[in-house]
Structures are given as structure tokens and as C-alpha cells.
Amino acid sequence: MAALGDLVAIDDRTVLVLGQELDVGHDQPDVANALAHRAGDTLVLVDTGVTAAFRAALREAADRVGPWSRALVLTTHGHLDHVANNDLADELGVPAEHYVPAADLDQMRDPASYWVSSFDRITGLAPLPAPSALAGQVVSLFQPMRPFGATTRTYEERPLERIRIGSQRFTGWTFADGAVRVLRSQGHCAGHVIVHLRDHGVLHLSDEGNGACGAMADADQLKIQTVLGAVALLFEENEAAILTDGHTFAVRRGAAAVSHLDGLLEQATALQAAALGLTGESGRVRPSAFTARYAEAVAGLGVGGANPNAMFTAMMAVNQLRELGLRPESAEPDAPWSRPALHDPGPHSRP
Known part of the structure; x- marks a missing residue:
């Protein structure tokens, strides 16, 4: 050893x-x-x-x-x-x-x-x-x-x-x-x-x-x-x-x-696919709930990387949310993350 x-x-x-x-x-x-x-x-x-x-x-x-x-x-x-x-x-x-x-x-x-x-x-x-x-x-x-x-x-x-x-x-x-x-x-x-x-x-x-x-x-x-x-x-x-x-x-x-x-590279794509599935159809998640399920996905796929532990897994989860295009809705602790709106709903968009 x-x-x-x-x-x-x-x-x-x-x-x-x-x-x-x-x-x-x-x-x-x-x-x-x-x-x-x-x-x-x-x-x-x-x-x-x-x-x-x-x-x-x-x-x-x-x-x-x-x-x-x-x-x-x-x-x-x-x-x-x-x-x-x-x-x-x-x-x-x-x-x-x-x-x-x-x-x-x-x-x-x-x-x-x-x-x-x-x-x-x-x-x-x-x-x-x-x-x-x-x-x-x-x-x-x-x-x-x-x-x-x-x-x-x-x-x-x-x-x-x-x-x-x-x-x-x-x-x-x-x-x-x-x-x-x-x-x-x-x-x-x-x-x-x-x-x-x-x-x-x-x-x-x-x-x-x-x-x-x-x-x-x-x-x-x-x-x-x-x-x-x-x-x-x-x-x-x-x-x-x-x-x-x-x-x-x-x-x-x-x-x-x-x-x-x-x-x-295969692990990277598999983990991102798993993370995408965890965001659901709405694409809106609370990071605490996402992190818990993400940790299960990491363990299940065996892709924890060097020095796997709860600290680094949580850090990976936040990076994965950003990689999927999600952003926090506010600065509050555990505020939901979601995808930014693609269209401006302001007055100019009305008929």
C-alpha cells in the first residue's frame, strides 16, 4: 500500500x-x-x-x-x-x-x-x-x-x-x-x-x-x-x-x-446528465435538496474524484448548477435556483 x-x-x-x-x-x-x-x-x-x-x-x-x-x-x-x-x-x-x-x-x-x-x-x-x-x-x-x-x-x-x-x-x-x-x-x-x-x-x-x-x-x-x-x-x-x-x-x-x-470525460457527461435530471421539468430547485440528491448520484456513479467528502461534493453541486445554466433567485441562504428568463416581459413585448 x-x-x-x-x-x-x-x-x-x-x-x-x-x-x-x-x-x-x-x-x-x-x-x-x-x-x-x-x-x-x-x-x-x-x-x-x-x-x-x-x-x-x-x-x-x-x-x-x-x-x-x-x-x-x-x-x-x-x-x-x-x-x-x-x-x-x-x-x-x-x-x-x-x-x-x-x-x-x-x-x-x-x-x-x-x-x-x-x-x-x-x-x-x-x-x-x-x-x-x-x-x-x-x-x-x-x-x-x-x-x-x-x-x-x-x-x-x-x-x-x-x-x-x-x-x-x-x-x-x-x-x-x-x-x-x-x-x-x-x-x-x-x-x-x-x-x-x-x-x-x-x-x-x-x-x-x-x-x-x-x-x-x-x-x-x-x-x-x-x-x-x-x-x-x-x-x-x-x-x-x-x-x-x-x-x-x-x-x-x-x-x-x-x-x-x-x-x-465519460464521468463528466454522466454526472451532468444526472444533475440535469435532478432539476426536474421546472428547472427550479433549492440547492440544499439538490445537493443531497447530487451526493447520491455522485456515489452511485462512483465519480467523487480526489479526496471525496461532503465538503467537496457540495462545492461540486453548486458548480454543477451553474454549469446547467441555473442562477440563484436571491442572496438569501438556500434561495431557489432557476434558469434566467429568456424573454423580457416588459411593455415592449406586449401586442
């Missing part, structure tokens, strides 16, 4: 460092998987997780893929479970660079406010503490938290590049003479990127494949589904051979990776 900090050798220059699942009830933070890779003389770390134990595992992985004389630390997005050890870039003893997405800077500086805004949306929809209390509880799990180092910059300080991989066209940034490609995806959250290690065929999806429906307030369902389709095509065209991600603790190769990505 996989444990926090286990090292999975992908090839002689690439190691996946395994994280762990979230368990708020037992004060256990989730820890995202990270990659250690050597491109020429450059150590590449993709995400840094959280906890001192994971930091030690990262150092071991870095030593395993050596030798290297410079370092590049790449943050896929600003969520707590991916960024806490980012200052490791300052301790590697070699010239180092560290990049983070500009759109995620605010949440990295003030994660409590980011989580309060996420939990505000689900007040009364799940048996959870008040948003501020819950955000404080969640953030307190992720310690020590060091998301910035002396060399931290944003990707957006570099000129944006058009990156062609096979028949696919992306925008993003390249490093190590093009051997490391950072591709903008921005589905799981506003600043999200994925990473392609060109010469080794490794594609790190990070959290874009976390589940059939993004949970966070800044998630974009279309972008999630678009990047899953684009990545599947990279595997079909043999532009990528190995798929890793932030939370499933698995290394998928070739056809197995394509099957996994197609499965995520």
Missing part, C-alpha cells in the same frame, strides 16, 4: 513522489504528488507538496535523479497541498529558479480568504462549520507553509510562447532548451498549468483530472474537459507515453492513460 513520500521510479531521470489523501477529521492534510526529473544538468521539481516528511522525500528523489548543477521548481497551481515546500528551491545549493502562476498569487498569499470564498457558496448545503471556521481548520492542517522563496517569479513574467506538440497547439512556456514544457490549462483553478517532459514522454496532469466536476469557485469545467481531450490526443499520437497526476498515486502508460482520460 502506498505511503506518504514513497518514490516511484518512472525512468532513470524521473521519479514520482507520492502524497496522501485529505482527512480533515483526523487532522491530516492532503499532499499532492510531485515529480523530480533531470533535464541535462538541471533538476526539475514539479510541485513541492506539504509537510516536513514530504520535503525529505523530495530531497531523496532529487538525489536519486542526479547529478545536477542547477534547479528549476515549477508550481502547477496555488493550492495548499502543492506549494508548502516551495522554498526548497533556496536550499538546493545550486542556482535555482522558481515559477508560479500569476492568477494564483492571491490565494498563495492569503489562503484563508480563498477558502472562505469557496465555503461561503455552500453555507447550509452540508453539515459543516461556518465558512471562516472551516477555512481556518483546513488551512491550519497545511503547516509549515512556505510558498515563496528568494527566486520566486511568475510564469507571466516570461514571454508567452506558442507550443506545438504533434497536432496540438498550446500556449505556455518552455525551459531547459525546450525539454520542459509548461502548458496553460486553467481548469481546476484560475492559474493551473500542466507539465510535459518532452524527451521522456511524461505528462503531469496535476489536478486537472481530479474528478468529473471541478469543485473550486474558480474552476472552469470547459477548460478541464478540453485539456483532458487534448492530453488524450497527445497519447494517441505518441507525443506522450506516461501520465501522472496530483492525487491518484498511479503511473499510467500508453493506452491505459487514454482509457483513464476518456473515462474522466
